[in-house]
Amino acid sequence: MKEEYFKNISFNEKKDFVKNSCLIYLKIKLNKKHFVRFNNGKKIKLKKFNGISMFENILNLMNKNQKLILKNEFLEKDYNSLWYLDYWCKSTYYKVKHETINKFLFLFFS
Numbered sequence: 001m002k003e004e005y006f007k008n009i010s011f012n013e014k015k016d017f018v019k020n021s022c023l024i025y026l027k028i029k030l031n032k033k034h035f036v037r038f039n040n041g042k043k044i045k046l047k048k049f050n051g052i053s054m055f056e057n058i059l060n061l062m063n064k065n066q067k068l069i070l071k072n073e074f075l076e077k078d079y080n081s082l083w084y085l086d087y088w089c090k091s092t093y094y095k096v097k098h099e100t101i102n103k104f105l106f107l108f109f110s
Contacts (some may be wrong), residue, residue: 006105014101021108022074023054058107066100
């Protein structure tokens with residue numbers, strides 16, 4: 001899929017998709033921990049569906065600013081809406097946020 005395809009989708013739709021993808025990632029990660037605990041620490045064999053590694057591969061392909069945005073916007077439990085002011089001005093933050101969301105979608109569907 002080409003990056004141009006995602007330019008035709010509204011920002012809110014893209015942001016909601018990234019948010020939901022991050023929630024799924026967090027739920028899979030939490031469920032995997034619970035499964036290990038209830039399975040007496042035996043190794044889990046979930047190689048056919050490893051949503052955690054897929055998500056982490058996407059994160060590894062992003063630069064440090066993009067990782068920072070994903071972490072603070074979508075993965076943190078204690079969300080602070082003004083966290084970005086320690087790093088960027090508001091306009092730069094929104095530019096990088098849009099780039100991050102577009103890159104996440106491109107990598108997710110590639």
